[in-house]
Amino acid sequence: MSRKEIVFRIATRADLPSVVRLLADDDLGSQRERYEDPLPESYYAAFEQIDIDPNHELIVAELNGEVIGTLHLMFLPSISFQGGLRAQIESVRVDTQHQSQGIGGEMIKWTIERARQRGAHIVQLTTHRSRQDVHRFYERLGFVGTHLGMKLNLI
Amino acid sequence: MSRKEIVFRIATRADLPSVVRLLADDDLGSQRERYEDPLPESYYAAFEQIDIDPNHELIVAELNGEVIGTLHLMFLPSISFQGGLRAQIESVRVDTQHQSQGIGGEMIKWTIERARQRGAHIVQLTTHRSRQDVHRFYERLGFVGTHLGMKLNLI
Numbered sequence: 001m002s003r004k005e006i007v008f009r010i011a012t013r014a015d016l017p018s019v020v021r022l023l024a025d026d027d028l029g030s031q032r033e034r035y036e037d038p039l040p041e042s043y044y045a046a047f048e049q050i051d052i053d054p055n056h057e058l059i060v061a062e063l064n065g066e067v068i069g070t071l072h073l074m075f076l077p078s079i080s081f082q083g084g085l086r087a088q089i090e091s092v093r094v095d096t097q098h099q100s101q102g103i104g105g106e107m108i109k110w111t112i113e114r115a116r117q118r119g120a121h122i123v124q125l126t127t128h129r130s131r132q133d134v135h136r137f138y139e140r141l142g143f144v145g146t147h148l149g150m151k152l153n154l155i
Numbered sequence: 156m157s158r159k160e161i162v163f164r165i166a167t168r169a170d171l172p173s174v175v176r177l178l179a180d181d182d183l184g185s186q187r188e189r190y191e192d193p194l195p196e197s198y199y200a201a202f203e204q205i206d207i208d209p210n211h212e213l214i215v216a217e218l219n220g221e222v223i224g225t226l227h228l229m230f231l232p233s234i235s236f237q238g239g240l241r242a243q244i245e246s247v248r249v250d251t252q253h254q255s256q257g258i259g260g261e262m263i264k265w266t267i268e269r270a271r272q273r274g275a276h277i278v279q280l281t282t283h284r285s286r287q288d289v290h291r292f293y294e295r296l297g298f299v300g301t302h303l304g305m306k307l308n309l310i
Contacts, residue, residue, distance in 0.1 A: 016234070023235050032236050046238030053210075058234065076229060079171070079213065080178050080246045081187050083201030091235045112307065121310045126281060126302040138305050147281035147304025148290060152267065152297050155276045 006103065008110045011058040011070070016047050018067035019060065022093040029093075057114075061094070061107050068095040069107050075118060087115035089125040108141050161258065163265045166213040166225070171202050173222035174215065177248040184248075212269075216249070216262050223250040224262050230273060242270035244280040263296050 011019060017035075020043055024033035034040050050056040055076070061069030070093050076086040089111060094104045115123050126149035127134045135145055166174060172190075175198055179188035189195050205211040210231070216224030225248050231241040244266060249259045270278050281304035282289045290300055 019234055029235075034237055040237055042238035043234060044238075046232050046234055046240075049232035050234070053232070055208075056232065072233060072235075074231060076245070077201050077204035077208070077211065078227060078245060079174055079198060079201050079205070080184075080227075082189055082195055083197035083199075085201075086245075090231070090233060090241075112309075116309050121308070123307040123309065124281070124304065126279070126304050129301060129303050135303060135305070141307070143305035143307045145303045145305045146284060147306065148284050148300045149279065149281050149302025149304040150290070150293050150298035150300045151302065152278040152299070153276070154267075154271050154278065 005063055006106065007062045008059060008107060009062065011047075011060045011067075013044070013047060013051070015058075015060050015067055016043055019058065019070045022067070022070050022095060023091060025093070025096060059107070059111065061103060063098065063103075068098045069093060069103055071107060071111060073111050073114065075115075075120060081121055084121040085119055087111075087118070087120035087123045089123065092125075104137065105141060108138075112141070160218055161261065162217045163214060163262060164217065166202075166215045166222075168199070168202060168206070170213075170215050170222055171198055174213065174225045177222070177225050177250060178246060180248070180251060214262070214266065216258060218253065218258075223253045224248060224258055226262060226266060228266050228269065230270075230275060236276055239276040240274055242266075242273070242275035242278045244278065247280075259292065260296065263293075267296070 017039055020033060020035050020039055023029045024035040050058050055074060057073040059071050059073055060067045072090045074088045076088055078084060078086050112123055127138065172194055175188060175190050175194055178184045179190040205213050210229060212228040214226050214228055215222045227245045229243045231243055233239060233241050267278055282293065
């Protein structure tokens with residue numbers, strides 16, 4: 001596999017089934033996603049909101065015309081840090097058949113550079129506490145696990 | 156002090172100096188904020204972005220006409236969870252003179268209810284790992300510290 005063939009770009013509506021396939025393809029995702037044909041309309045409704053909002057970018061990694069990775073990059077205006085812009089990464093996935101090939105690292109590095117160009121002063125993300133392999137992955141990219149990520153499910 | 160006098164509402168531009176005063180009034184905040192008169196323009200620029208975006212709400216707690224608390228509530232559209240809406244809380248502060256009186260708890264409960272009414276399926280936040288008192292505060296409100304919050308400073 002040649003690294004040169006990987007393209008990172010903003011997802012289009014046509015990519016949505018591939019993105020949902022990636023989101024559904026892990027233990028947690030398989031319980032909470034519905035990768036069906038056609039996709040449930042709620043996915044398209046969310047895509048439209050993301051697509052029209054310049055502060056949200058759904059990113060895909062494409063290899064030889066196939067979507068093999070995704071993440072959601074968001075820019076969060078904030079009063080803190082003298083009105084500084086935050087970047088946040090959510091929903092990171094690489095196709096299981098293409099893992100451990102450095103693709104995730106390339107995708108995150110590309111995203112960090114994009115956040116820097118946009119003027120963000122920080123990139124933040126959360127990852128499950130049990131996933132120490134993932135913590136090391138992000139530490140190698142420069143992230144520091146200073147915070148506890150707390151969640152409250154409403155439904 | 157009567158609890159009935161506390162009002163939670165969306166901040167106006169006129170509240171911004173009070174919000175910045177609260178953000179600046181702790182160890183970390185004092186290093187990274189500039190609470191000056193007039194406020195640096197970057198604060199107003201960020202406020203305008205937040206104010207025009209229906210997915211962002213800068214909240215203040217007002218007691219007898221004085222701003223004594225603040226937080227930033229944001230709604231994040233997402234493809235994951237079948238296109239489910241996330242709510243996120245950032246930049247939570249209560250005036251040091253009004254702490255330990257339950258005001259923070261009331262403010263978070265009010266915010267959770269607001270997120271629920273908007274249809275968010277989750278409320279998420281991060282807090283510094285060293286602040287175990289803060290972890291217990293959020294746990295009492297139903298939050299679970301399942302995640303590691305990782306940050307990469309770009310400047």
